[in-house]
Amino acid sequence: MITYEPVIGLEIHAQLQTVSKIFCGCSTAFGAPPNTNVCPVCLGFPGALPVLNRMAVDLGVRAALALGCRINEHSIFARKNYFYPDLPKGYQISQYERPLASEGVVEIDSGGRIGITRVHLEEDAGKSLHEGFADSDRKTYVDYNRSGTPLIEIVTEPDLRSAADAADFFARLRATLVWLGVNDGNMEEGSLRCDANVSVRPADAEALGTKAEVKNLNSFRFLQKALEYEIDRQIELLRGGGRVVQETRLWDAAAGETVSMRSKEEAHDYRYFPEPDLPPVVVSEAQVGSIRAAMPELPEVRRRRFTAAFGLPEYDAAQLTQSRAAAEFFERTVAAGAPPKSASNWIMGEVARALNESGRDLADPPLSPERLAGLIALVDRGTISGAIAKDVFEKMVGTGRSAEEIVAAEGLTQIDDESEIASLVDRVLAANAAAVAQYRGGRDATFGFLVGQVMKSAGGKANPKRVNELLRRALDAT
Ligand code: ADP
Ligand code: ZN
Ligand code: MG
Numbered sequence: 204m205i206t207y208e209p210v211i212g213l214e215i216h217a218q219l220q221t222v223s224k225i226f227c228g229c230s231t232a233f234g235a236p237p238n239t240n241v242c243p244v245c246l247g248f249p250g251a252l253p254v255l256n257r258m259a260v261d262l263g264v265r266a267a268l269a270l271g272c273r274i275n276e277h278s279i280f281a282r283k284n285y286f287y288p289d290l291p292k293g294y295q296i297s298q299y300e301r302p303l304a305s306e307g308v309v310e311i312d313s314g315g316r317i318g319i320t321r322v323h324l325e326e327d328a329g330k331s332l333h334e335g336f337a338d339s340d341r342k343t344y345v346d347y348n349r350s351g352t353p354l355i356e357i358v359t360e361p362d363l364r365s366a367a368d369a370a371d372f373f374a375r376l377r378a379t380l381v382w383l384g385v386n387d388g389n390m391e392e393g394s395l396r397c398d399a400n401v402s403v404r405p406a407d408a409e410a411l412g413t414k415a416e417v418k419n420l421n422s423f424r425f426l427q428k429a430l431e432y433e434i435d436r437q438i439e440l441l442r443g444g445g446r447v448v449q450e451t452r453l454w455d456a457a458a459g460e461t462v463s464m465r466s467k468e469e470a471h472d473y474r475y476f477p478e479p480d481l482p483p484v485v486v487s488e489a490q491v492g493s494i495r496a497a498m499p500e501l502p503e504v505r506r507r508r509f510t511a512a513f514g515l516p517e518y519d520a521a522q523l524t525q526s527r528a529a530a531e532f533f534e535r536t537v538a539a540g541a542p543p544k545s546a547s548n549w550i551m552g553e554v555a556r557a558l559n560e561s562g563r564d565l566a567d568p569p570l571s572p573e574r575l576a577g578l579i580a581l582v583d584r585g586t587i588s589g590a591i592a593k594d595v596f597e598k599m600v601g602t603g604r605s606a607e608e609i610v611a612a613e614g615l616t617q618i619d620d621e622s623e624i625a626s627l628v629d630r631v632l633a634a635n636a637a638a639v640a641q642y643r644g645g646r647d648a649t650f651g652f653l654v655g656q657v658m659k660s661a662g663g664k665a666n667p668k669r670v671n672e673l674l675r676r677a678l679d680a681t
Pocket of ligand 1: 212402
């Protein structure tokens with residue numbers, strides 16, 4: 204039986220986080236009442252002229268640089284013509300022959316290098332509303348607030364070889380765009396969208412097979428599932444003696460399958476031509492230089508710095524560079540005096556748990572990095588035990604007080620004093636004669652129980668190491 208290899212290329216649309224639209228001054232805020240953020244330009248009134256938003260260009264360049272692209276000094280806007288009610292001008296202003304940037308590359312976890320064909324600027328369309336009105340069965344409503352929102356389209360080479368790699372690539376791309384402040388990463392609101400092109404070919408073949416394009420993939424999971432489904436469908440088709448037809452398919456999440464939307468014959472002829480109302484976009488080398496200089500350190504670079512400069516394990520460094528907020532929180536905790544590995548453990552442990560419970564993220568942390576460092580210092584100095592520290596942490600999150608205040612106010616300071624612990628040990632041994640006899644009879648497991656009893660009588664505050672030592676000594680003495 205012939206083995207088939209999947210071949211995948213992605214086309215990703217990302218909304219740029221500008222305050223105003225790409226060719227007019229209207230707000231890009233999400234969720235405004237329908238058709239309130241509109242003007243003659245984004246409604247496509249005849250005679251209204253577009254003016255390019257410089258911020259959109261800067262953000263596009265940022266993204267392209269992070270993807271290792273070459274920035275084209277001159278790029279050209281073009282009209283992409285098609286009719287649809289959410290496209291008031293009857294064409295979308297996009298870039299076609301000369302895009303903003305070309306020829307990038309991104310490395311993924313499996314070690315593959317994924318080529319970036321191009322990054323170009325374009326405007327978004329409005330939104331058709333088919334549901335939610337009393338007369339929805341007869342009418343479609345259109346909201347033009349999104350019309351003219353700046354987008355970049357990122358097109359990859361057909362370099363991905365599995366559904367998992369495609370999902371990994373997309374996740375990494377999302378993290379980078381969010382990290383850079385280019386995109387908000389919100390796939391549910393549609394500010395990040397992905398279409399996947401997929402074909403299969405005999406494992407030893409050079410030539411690419413016929414591809415299908417799958418749309419409507421608004422989560423990593425859907426992207427992966429849709430690709431898995433589509434790869435299997437194409438392989439089965441070929442094994443059954445059929446052939447793949449070039450078409451656009453839609454992912455039906457409820458049914459868990461892709462369904463045909465339109466074939467190549469029905470495909471649009473967009474009649475692209477240069478946009479006469481906009482001059483070429485010029486991005487000089489000097490401008491590229493200053494955009495590059497203003498960019499935050501990229502996730503990959505930071506990850507490497509975390510292992511090299513702080514001696515963190517790979518795993519920790521990867522976790523802590525999932526978001527810029529997490530990376531910054533970690534560095535501030537260390538700057539406030541915490542040992543890097545302790546800071547990392549606390550952030551990936553208790554802090555992550557607190558965030559999960561409250562549904563917040565580190566952009567809005569439950570305590571400051573300086574406060575966390577204060578807590579870690581108390582543990583390191585032996586003022587409180589690790590177990591007590593977790594309780595103190597809870598109280599810090601709940602009350603906003605510092606670790607020192609809580610420990611002082613609640614008398615949680617660790618009991619280190621030998622005579623104090625020794626008298627607790629004596630009392631526990633006297634009260635648990637049976638357990639003591641068992642231990643001395645050879646049942647070592649009883650030891651843990653006795654440690655627990657001493658800790659309990661100390662309200663959890665006794666230094667556990669010292670309790671172990673003194674208990675052992677007392678039990679083995681006679
Ligand atoms: P189209 O002419 O249909 O727009 P393009 O050549 O512009 O196709 O490619 C669009 C996307 O499809 C790119 O991401 C590209 O990598 C991918 N692609 C092209 N050919 C194939 C193929 N045979 N199998 C899988 N993906 C492909
Ligand atoms: Zn407008
Ligand atoms: Mg194309």
